[in-house]
Amino acid sequence: MMKAPRGTADLLPKDTKRWQYVENKIKDICRRYNYHEIRTPVFEHTEVFQRGVGDTTDIVQKEMYTFEDRGGRSITLRPEGTASVSRAFVQYKLYGEANQPVKLYYLAQMFRYERPQKGRMRQLNQFGVEVLGSDDPSVDAEVIDLAMTVYKELGLKSIKLVINSLGDQESRVEHRNALVKHFTPVRSELCEDCQSRLEQNPLRVLDCKKDHNHPAMKTAPSILDYLNEESKEYFEQVKKYLTKIGIEYEVDPTLVRGLDYYNHTTFEIMSDADGFGAITTLAGGGRYNGLIEELGGPETPAIGFGMGMERLMMALEAEDISIPIDERLDCFVVAVGDEAKEEAARVVRELRSMGIQTDQDYLNRKMKGQLKAADRYQAKFVLILGDEELQEQKITVKSMDTGEQREIPLNTLSETMQRLLVGGQTDA
Structure with missing residues (x-):
């Protein structure tokens, strides 16, 4: 793997x-x-x-x-x-x-x-x-x-x-000279990196993780004394x-x-x-x-x-701080029947264009399987479209929070869903 x-x-x-x-x-x-x-x-x-x-x-x-x-x-x-x-x-x-x-x-x-x-x-x-x-x-x-x-x-x-x-720069040069003078007598006791740093950039010796407990570190000249x-x-x-x-x-x-x-x-x-x-x-x-x-x-x-x-x-x-993110899907469209599935593609596209987070079934599941998928997505609303609803140019809107559902005209779906999602109501 x-x-x-x-x-x-x-x-x-x-x-x-x-x-x-x-x-x-x-x-x-x-x-x-x-x-x-x-x-x-x-x-x-x-x-x-x-x-x-x-x-x-x-x-x-x-x-x-x-x-x-x-x-x-x-x-x-x-x-x-x-x-x-x-x-x-x-x-x-x-x-x-x-x-x-x-x-x-x-x-x-x-x-x-x-x-x-x-x-x-x-x-x-x-x-x-x-x-x-x-x-x-x-x-x-x-x-x-x-x-x-x-x-x-x-x-x-x-x-x-x-x-x-x-x-x-002037202060750093003064401090650099003081560090070289301080660490040179114990140079052989420092790690290999610090021995090199003492020549190239002595200030870096103070930042060493290996030698931070060396006695010379505790008594090293402070930059604040050389400002x-x-x-x-x-x-x-x-x-x-x-x-x-x-x-x-x-x-x-x-x-x-x-x-x-x-x-x-x-x-x-x-x-x-x-x-x-x-x-x-x-x-x-x-x-x-x-x-x-x-x-x-x-x-x-x-x-x-x-x-x-x-x-x-x-x-x-x-610190056990929870980040406030909304894991819920706005709408999940359930389509039953070939013609309804074709119309569902248009409905999903329309809702998405209105800024509504929407998804649908792509595994050809039966209605029960699609409803389970909507539940896993924690959808706020399920929109159910069958061939019969399609003939009447209606769609069923179900609130997953309250269980309430009703039929609304397809041509008012976008406005209705925007109102429901903003107001948190199921009354169309």
Whole structure:
């Protein structure tokens, strides 16, 4: 028996309705915040991620699906959204748009070769937001607010926001030198990856999962101690805006995120729900001033986040939040007789054109079997059409909730069903 590749999952119809509800909620929130959808290719030239995400990151070094196409070009399946959006921003000169900053969102599939586990797949779904063209601290607060609003409006309560500042380039250089000095004496005690990171990007040592219990981690220099005055002021402004709009947060000096492009504000949103699992992060992001220039564009400040959809669905399950989806079918047409079956095809098409969810039997079942099918679909109304009704140009409408039924003229069916479905009545 053929199975889906490891690290991928099929979403069957019973699941997709729940996903569609969540996605529609996200789209509505983005509409209210005046964010617009962008759709980028599933694959990019590998250089986009090498330059955009950073050569020293685990994503680039270990997790990318990279291959050579028939033209000899190095192509990579999209592992994250920010680099692709930034590339599109530069390519189409969106920095020249009249409305600034440019506020974008995406719902897209990403691909990462990592060890599959619950909520962490090799093909994953991600919701992301990018704001390009503003270095106002209030934008940082807005982006965080949007992410928190998604969780809150879906009913999640056990969530926690953690923030930090990585400072500007000057602050990061000072902190980098302090980290090298701190970890060099114990370099041989660190994992192989961290030994390499200490030379290439020491900040990433703080993000190591293997060495997080090493004593040197607890005494590592805090980035907050190396922020220059400008960076301190920026971070203070972000915190003031968060407080002003009523968002609670914790400051965690060890929060560095896993991508090279971050500076100034970084944040993660975590689940505190019982039984959620060891990996608690639901979403993460931050400011990435400098990335647009790296990809060939003009100097453009930017901020964004990525939210794992699988992890969002897990969090909803962990908090036992039911998603309000209507599983019921509006109408099921039961046809008895050859001529009635032909007319049923027209009736079904007419109802569908009026926006009414309608189905019929396609297995040539007898009337009893068709009624059982209507029951399995939890149809609100069954419309019964036989050759006798057809001769009289009538159709029987039966409410499955009350059992009441009556005959109505075929030429008034659409208006009648619209009235019944809106008003929830059986009286025609």
